[in-house]
Amino acid sequence: MLRVPRGCCLQQEHIMSKVVDGEMPRLLRDEVKKSRWPARLDLAQSFSGLALGLFMWTHLILVSSILISKDAMMKLTYFMEASFLKPEEPGGYPLLVSATAIAVFLLFIAHAGLAMRKFPATWKQHRVFRAQMAMMKHSDTNQWYTQVVTGFIMFFLGSVHLYIMASQPDNIGPYASADRMWSGHMWPLYLVLLFAVELHGAIGMYRLAIKWGVFDGDDPRRTRRRLKTVKTLITVFFLALGLASFAAYVKIGIEHAPHAGERYQLGSEP
């Protein structure tokens, strides 16, 4: 049986004329049959968020190699530039960094566009949601708002970082990155971005698991309690790792400020 969705503005006569004209299949697809797009957009929002979340956790682990040594960070940078394809000289193909940054940027824009659909669209909606938060003091409700705020912050700060990575892919290394942070005055941006990314990412991953019920098992409530604990632990771990790495880069940046712009040479670490 053909079901016309509620609120459909088509007149029956109009439909019948289309049937007579033999246009029904197109009409069915475009207007009468309920659109598949809400499902696709919901799925796309979840997958793009999952991909970005996993990327950011991996990214921070790679960045934190500075905590081991400058050599470790430099070697990892070269490895990520596929230096193994060019064994005769140090370094790889920075173009790969550009390509990755552009791909992540596109995914980031797509995710932002999809997630924006859920933002409060009017002042009234915003006021009602804030009133709900104040009334309920309910952690999952409050954390959604944290995601809105951190997402909004990332629109701007994340874009700056991604553009720099795409346009200056060879500016990565113990000195190059530290100089960018300190002598390039980028450290306030990275500090805010660190908190925004880690809070947004961990809450987002938790919400993804709840939303799709992927780990529900026999006792979804117990699973949710465990997921909350895991989310908190992950947030604390990555914030601690991020702050330690941030401090290490700032320290190197301050020490290296008189020689800003000079690149690190493998094995030159005292």
Next chain:
Amino acid sequence: MSSPRKLKLNVLRYDPRKEGDEPRMVTYELDEAPSMTIFIALNEIRRKQDSSLKFDFVCRAGICGSCGMVINGRPDLACRTLTSQFEDGEITLLPLPAFELIGDLSVDTGKFMRAMSERVESWIHDEEAERRELTVLEEPMDPDTADRIYELDRCIECGCCISACGTARMRPAFLGAAGFMRVARFEADPRDKRTAEGWYDLLGDDDGIFGCMSLMGCEDHCPKDLPHQNRIAYMRRKLVQSR
């Protein structure tokens, strides 16, 4: 014997039908009795202090869903909330938001639930039903299936899930957890022949299942502990896969 504890109830008073009336908080003080519920306390106030106080109740046993209200920020049933759980003895009562206010703590959940029921076509859909011989006994139902339907059919339409949902508060067209639970009940019923595509026609948009932002207010505030989180996730997975 020690004297009973004094309770302080701050109640929102407002009658939208009374011209010139303004919303205001009124504080009532009364002696706490053993095993006193908010419902009993409100009755005491109405009987001894203010007969004009409006609030709803029918069953007094957490079955009818009439006495839903916001108790110290949490949507809950007045008849199932003991006053003893509030250590400082101060309790603030507000009407459930997201519903039409009748007056004071009384809201019209009926209008909302009726519309929800019609929206999700809350009845068995079976095209064969009309041709069925009525003198022949129905096929027996598998007890596990019957249990599963019963579990999902325990919703008392109190409205706590809707008031606890930030999405429903922000977007009044959003179906809400009571609607999803009703869908889950019929989806579990083998007598209902609706397909995933049929459910998609009813729920497959941002006012339906894809509008849920998983804020979990419903899951955490349902007085009947219905499995909202699990069933909403299930319907979302099912509808995403439907063609």
